[in-house]
Amino acid sequence: MPLVEVEKLNVWMAAGGREVHAVQDASLTLEPGGQLAIVGESGSGKSTLLMALMGLLPPNATVSGRVIVDGVDVLEGPEQALAALRWRTVSMVFQASSNPLNPVRTIGHQLRQVLVFHGLPSAEARDRARELLEMVRLPAATEHYYPHQLSGGMRQRAVIALALACRPKLLLADEPTTALDPIVQAEIVELILSLKKSLGLALVLVSHDLALVRRMEGDLAVMLGGKIVEYGPLARLMAKPGHEHLRTLIAALPDFGEAGRDKVAAPGGGS
Template sequence: MNPLLEVRGLTVTYGSSHGDIPAVRGVDLSVAGGEKVGIAGESGCGKSSLALALLRLLPRTATVDGEILFDGEDVLTMSFGRLRAVRWAGASVVFQGAMHALNPVRRVEEQIAEPILVHGGDRRSARIRAAELLDDVGLGAARGRAYPHELSGGQRQRVMIAMALACTPKLIVADEPTTALDVMIQAQILRLVGGLVADRGISLVMISHDLSVLAGTCDRLAVMYAGRVVEQGPAARVFADGRHPYSRALAAAFPRVGDPSARHNPQGLPGDPPDPSDLPPGCAFHPRCPVALPICPTVDPPLRRWHPAPGPAPAEAGAIDAACVHVRESHAAVGP
C-alpha cells in the first residue's frame, strides 16, 4: 500500500545576498494513511521549511528540489489550480501563531467557513459546518461571532484546528501548534488534535522542538538537525532509547515531572545549531557531540538501520534509522 505522503530527496535552499542557504538537505519521509508522524529539532534545523514545502507555501526566494508525493501526485509539479484544490481539501496546515494567521477584522465563524466556500460549498452549509466544528473543538457555536482578539490564545488555536478540519482533509500539518501556550492549555490542545485526527482517520505531521510532546502524541518520530533527518523510528523508542546523540540530548532536555534527579540536575546541550550557510565538515553535529570520534569531522553518515535486542515484538517494529558512526559500528546495525 502506497503512503499518503512521501517525501523523496527534498532540498530547500534560500537565496540571499550572501549566497545560497541550504535549509533542508536531502530529506526522505513517508506518512501512511491515519498515521501520526512527529518532526523534532531545535529552531534553525529546517523543520518549518520542510512543513511549508509540503504544500508549496515557501517564499519566492526558496528553491525546492526533490519530490513531494501526496496521494501519488507530486506537489512540486502541480498546476496552481490543482494545488489550490489540494490545499484545505486534501491537506491543511495549523500554524504556530494563530493571532498572526487569523484575520483580525473578520469573525472566526466566517474564517472557518471560508475554505468551505472556496471549495464549492454554499453559505448555509458552510455556516452549519462552522458551527459543528466549533462544537467539535470545544469552543461552542456561539463563540463563532467573536473576533480573534476577543479569544484567548488557546481558543484561537482551537479556531485554527477547526479551520484545518473544515474541508475534511486527509492530512493535517501542525507547525508548533502549542508553542505560545501555557502547559495546561498545551496538554488540552494536544489531546484535542490527537483525538480529532484519530476519530476521523486523518494523517498528522506535527512539528515541535519538544521531543516529549511528540512522543506522547505521534506514532513515529523524525529528528532533524542542520537540515537533515538524523534519526527516525517508533516515537516511544526514539524518545526513550534514541541512537543518535542529538536525539538523546533533546530527550534529556525536558525534565520529567516527579523525577527529583531531573529537577536538581537539569540536562541541556551547549551551543547552537550551525549556521546553514556555514556548516561544519563531516557530521554537522560533531562540534556539539559529547561522544564525537576523530572520524566524525570527515564523514557525514547516512541513515542506517538499528534493531533492538530480540524480544517478544518483531524486531522491525522497534527498528530505528540513525545517521551516526556509533550506529554503524554497533553489532546491531545492518545495511550497506
C-alpha cells in the same frame, strides 16, 4: 499507497547573497491516517520541510528531490493541482502567535467564508461552521466573536476548526502550541490528537520541544542542521535513541530517568 512520500528533498534558501541549505536529503513516508512528530531546534529546517509538503516554498527557494502528496507531485505539479490539494487534502495549523484569522470578521463568518469558497451552499455552511466549533470544543456562541475577544487557546481552537473545514486527509501542525501557557498547550495537543483519531486524519506535528511529543504514537523524525538525523517509530527511538542529538534531547527532559518517568504528564494526560 503512502499519503506522503518525500525522497531526498533538498531546499536551498537564498538570503543576502548567500545560500542556506535549509533541508538536506530528507526522506520520509506517511501512510493515510498515520502520525509523524518532527522535532529539532530552531533553524533546523522543520518549517521549510512542511512548506515543501504544501507546495508553499518562498520564491527564493531552490529545490531538488521528490515530494508526492496524495498522488500529486508537489514540486513539479501545475499550480492548479496544488491549489486543489491545499485545504482539501492538506491543511496547516501554524504557531499560535502567527494566527491566520482576520481581525475584523467574526469566527463564524470566517468559517462560513472558507466553506462557501469551497462550494458549500450558504445554509449548509452555517450548519457545518457550527459543527466545526463543536468539534474543537468551542461554545456555539463563539461564532459571534471576533478573534481579539478570544483567549489565545480559544483562538488556536478556531484556527484548527478553520484548518479542518474542508475535511483534509492530512493536517500539518507547525509548533501549534508555541506562545501558549503550558496547560493550554497540553489541551491543544490533546485536542489535535483526539481529532486526528476521530476523523482518521494523517498528522505531522512539528515541535522544538521533545517533551510535547514524547508520548505520541507513530513515527519520530529528529532534525538537526537541515538533516533528518533520526527517523523511526517514536516509542522505539525514545527507548533506544541512536543519534547523539536525540540522546542529548532525551537527557534534557525534565523527568529523565526511570524514577521520574511518570511525574510529568503526557500531552493530553490531563494536567
